[in-house]
Amino acid sequence: MVAAADSFPPQRIEAGPVVLRRLRATDAGAIAAAVGASLDYLRRWMPWATPAAAERQSQLGRVAEADQWWEAGLRYTYSVVTAGRGTLVGEIALHRQADVARSEIGYRAELGYWAEIGYWIAASQSGRGYATSAAGAITELALALPGIARAEIHCDIANGASSAIARKAGYRLDRIEKRKPAAPGETGRLMIWVRDSAGGAAPQVGRSQMR
Numbered sequence: 399m400v401a402a403a404d405s406f407p408p409q410r411i412e413a414g415p416v417v418l419r420r421l422r423a424t425d426a427g428a429i430a431a432a433v434g435a436s437l438d439y440l441r442r443w444m445p446w447a448t449p450a451a452a453e454r455q456s457q458l459g460r461v462a463e464a465d466q467w468w469e470a471g472l473r474y475t476y477s478v479v480t481a482g483r484g485t486l487v488g489e490i491a492l493h494r495q496a497d498v499a500r501s502e503i504g505y506r507a508e509l510g511y512w513a514e515i516g517y518w519i520a521a522s523q524s525g526r527g528y529a530t531s532a533a534g535a536i537t538e539l540a541l542a543l544p545g546i547a548r549a550e551i552h553c554d555i556a557n558g559a560s561s562a563i564a565r566k567a568g569y570r571l572d573r574i575e576k577r578k579p580a581a582p583g584e585t586g587r588l589m590i591w592v593r594d595s596a597g598g599a600a601p602q603v604g605r606s607q608m609r
């Protein structure tokens with residue numbers, strides 16, 4: 399499932415008011431600071447949002463992991479920075495996932511691939527359209543990757559802001575599944591938003607410019 403060398407995504411994607419830039423070690427301090435200043439805001443939905451995540455050292459470790467995932471072609475993590483000043487405002491990631499079938503004797507077959515999109519924006523930067531723009535751009539990227547048939551955004555039914563992002567990026571609500579709550583804001587009802595590679599609803603954001 400490792401990506402072919404020519405199928406790696408761009409390191410930098412321009413998306414209106416923001417730029418998605420491959421996560422790098424020099425971002426670790428800014429990410430730690432943004433997480434630290436947003437802990438109450440993030441922890442409602444993100445189980446990883448703990449004081450440890452607000453430390454530069456732990457973010458350095460995450461960047462190293464993200465590099466490994468990127469090189470394996472399994473997960474692409476970007477910092478979201480403002481287009482003007484380059485201020486780091488959050489992160490967005492694309493996880494390559496597989497639809498899997500298992501036979502009774504344990505044979506496992508990968509039937510096809512899809513991409514799950516995840517994101518967060520710092521509390522002080524919310525409500526400026528940054529997540530909408532970033533999600534629109536990374537969705538286009540996901541659906542342009544070889545073998546990816548659809549993109550999905552998963553969020554709890556109580557997460558109104560995340561649902562709004564999915565809707566504005568052209569996703570349709572496919573179903574609601576039960577899931578054990580993992581964060582204090584979650585109800586245990588998970589919305590599965592889907593955008594197919596062809597024929598998905600037109601997003602409200604402009605096409606991203608990829609480099």
Ligand SMILES: CC(C)(COP(=O)(O)OP(=O)(O)OC[C@H]1O[C@@H](n2cnc3c(N)ncnc32)[C@H](O)[C@@H]1OP(=O)(O)O)[C@@H](O)C(=O)NCCC(=O)NCCS
Pocket residue numbers: 439440443444517518519520523524525526527528529530531552553554557558559560562563
């Ligand atoms: C979800 C999140 C990424 C949105 O980031 P953002 O940059 O503020 O998003 P945008 O400014 O692009 O858009 C926010 C939209 O949500 C809407 N919104 C905000 N709170 C809402 C709520 N409680 N109910 C419904 N809509 C809501 C806003 O009105 C806006 O839509 P509009 O532009 O049509 O008015 C940010 O709130 C966040 O990081 N939350 C915590 C982490 C998280 O939940 N991540 C997603 C996990 S699935």
